[in-house]
Amino acid sequence: MIELSGSWKKRLFLCLLLTLSAGWGPALAREQKTITLTTAATRGGDTYIDSGATTSNFGTATSLNVAGKNSGANPVRALIQFDLTSFPSIGVKQATMNLFVSSINKAGFIYEAHVLTSLWTETAATWANRLATTAWATAGGVYNATAISSLTLNNTTDVGIYHGWDITADTQSWYSGTQNFGHLFLQNQTHGNDATGININSRDAATNRPQLALTFLQQVSGLTATAGNGSVALTWTNPTPISGSTVLEGYSGVLILRQVDKAVAATSVPADGMTYTQCNTIGSNNDVVLFVSTSNATSFTDSGVCGGLTNDHLYFYKVFALDTAKNYSTECGTATSGTGACSANGSAIVPEVSAVPSAATPYQAKWVFNTLAGSLSSPGVDPGASIVTASNSLMFDINPQTGAPVAPPIGIGGAVSGRPVLIDGPDDSIGHNVAYVPAADNFVYAANTDTGVLDWVVNPSGVPFVASSGIQAKLFSGVTYTLGQDLVVVGTHNAGSTSANQILGLNGNTGATVWTVTGNSGAVSPLDIINSAPSIDYVHGAIWFASRSNGGTSQPSLWKLDPNTGAVLFTASLGPIDYSPTLAPQSDVLFVSVNGGALTAIDPITGSTLGSINPGDGGVKNSAAVATLIMPYTVVFTTNTQVWSYKFSCATNPCLAGGGTFTKLWGGTAVNNPSAPLTYSGLPKVYVGGGDGKIHELDVATGVDGKQRLLNTGVVVGDVGIDTVLSLALASASDGRCYAFAIPF
């Protein structure tokens, strides 16, 4: 359902030389596997686009044409994207796209592969458009002008066989922070033009479909750390070959890098073919080679080798899989690949974990996942089942038990600032687990979190989104909700206007616009930018939005809408609001945090103000949390440097305008630059992300900041999420990582 988001003593003499033989340990593998792009592939596809038929789609064609017609005026280009779902966590050593060329008109022409830089779909892409109603920024596809590889084909000897284009660097980048939109193939017309060009078998062909030959190492899995007094015990599971892969060399063990008080750098990569010994350092970050296994070890206890282990300091560990040829599970080409180069963040995908040894209070992260961008977008949680965190232009589906990626990241077109909203199949109208994500590229995305396939992509207003969406689930709605499916509600962040922003209701199954509210249009008041998710009031059948207000209180900043029609039922001019309104569990009070102002209690039926409180310290920031189930409510909120708890009560039932009273329970508890607090009825703690790199665990009854978990030094921690099934606290940090800690601390 929708959720508020889970001794070795110092033995320098034992420093190991990696002098392995293939016979050591079980011969598992560096692996090689060829993926065939078939019609069964759920992600990816192929088509061609024709400048002579600019609006025609050829997504079901059995042959892909690549040609340069009429002196380059009317070229034809092929688009091919492979489905890498089966390879969620690998270090790519080599990737070659093999295409069966069934015909070649003229000899001597060069055919180039260019990486595509915009999202497209097989069923909609044309010369003009990349999506059904969205044009390419430049007709004919948007791609990097520099080819990743090219081939010169002969029209007699090269026909009827596969040809390989090396796309190693691009494939590696897809695992280290770049979206995978596939490749575009074009004819280089430096030597003239060939109006017929070549034909390539597509995935719709009966035989000889496109293939991708991958050479890779899998990552270790199930990495755990257990901190003790002066020690950290690590365990992991070594890879086993993927079914059907060809084993080139046996996995022989692991290499572990360690860093103290900061993370192991994504640029720290052991070089393939190199032998490392314990206590070597790698990279400019001087990450320490802590352990090298040559016998498929599955555990290691760090008791202070290589410079010691100091209690109450934060240690990061990154575990690389290793084979008998001394290849490491990085995004770096092997010596045999011809490049040997690494992607920009060559070890970003390599599993890592952190721990704080201590005599009194040792602790460790349950898992750490590198999202490759410090967006602070909070992770969306489907408790016990799935965690989706979006960062920059990628969505990651993470196994909440292990922190391992379920599939390669889903590439989208713009940055995501808000928490992805997840809803599971039994509860939604689309029929499967889904995440809804608005982005800064003006699009709203719906992604199947079981497969990573985008269900739909729409651009409903042509302006960016910053805030998360809201979901009104039909299943939980009363009879007054008349729509036939779930409603996805989004608000725009059009900074170019202080009055004409929009709130849109989208069909949860298709993305089609159900209704639109436009500020300063008709009877609608001016609407400034929206920076926070709406609150769904199932009891009263309403949707609450907050917005800015053109800098003052002259235009509305709190909006109540009818979910069926979008009709504006109520507005209030409270001053600018960047935070989501918080509906009390009984839906009888709406708590609104006015930027730098007061926490204001609103009657959700009449819209009248019941009461307000401003404890100082720069006024409220972030959304409030409600810790009790019924009135009087315990309300927790934050200001610039403190966390507060107040009791909200009313003299009458129902509460009358001005009849509500805030009574201080505790506060302010000092927390540096706090996030929104997270608590709810039945949870005895309050969790707050800090500007000090920590998640703080406060006692909900006393406000005592009893325990903390340090994510990383020098980082800001975003809003916290809770996996109520696995008892995990989850948060993103400005180091680009998503962290999970067991709760209570």
Next chain:
Amino acid sequence: MNSTRRILRLPSVLLLVLGAVTLAIAGCATASPNPIVMTQPAPLAMVVRLCDSAAAGCVNTTSFSLGAMRDLAVNVDWQNVPGGTHTQQLTVMLPNGVIYQTISHGFGVAEGTAGSPTVSDAMPVAGTFLTQRQLTGDWTVQVSLDGAVIGAQIFQLQP
């Protein structure tokens, strides 16, 4: 803080790849009546202009107040971009050097020409975590063209 515009140039090797080079064969005048000409392509260059999206026009600024600004407008004025399809990527980095956002923008230049387009993008600021969590300090916007880093501009976000 760097308050001056930067003009950044591509490595000469890349220019040779990108530029349209006219080649002729050197020889004796009697065999070849036309003089030998080797045209050096004009160098690819760019200027980054940063400004508050709410400001009229866009006069380059490299210091902004988080409390006052709406969005960060990033305008890249290119010079001598070879004909064809291109992808510009802006990589905006936090003061700690971690990527905050990337913004890709495809654009085209007429074949056979060297274009000087301005590519405009914006990064949301008002109401985002930048303002909510006061992510102040020296930020960097790095500009790439077709996968190659061309240059970078530092800007300062103040409370």
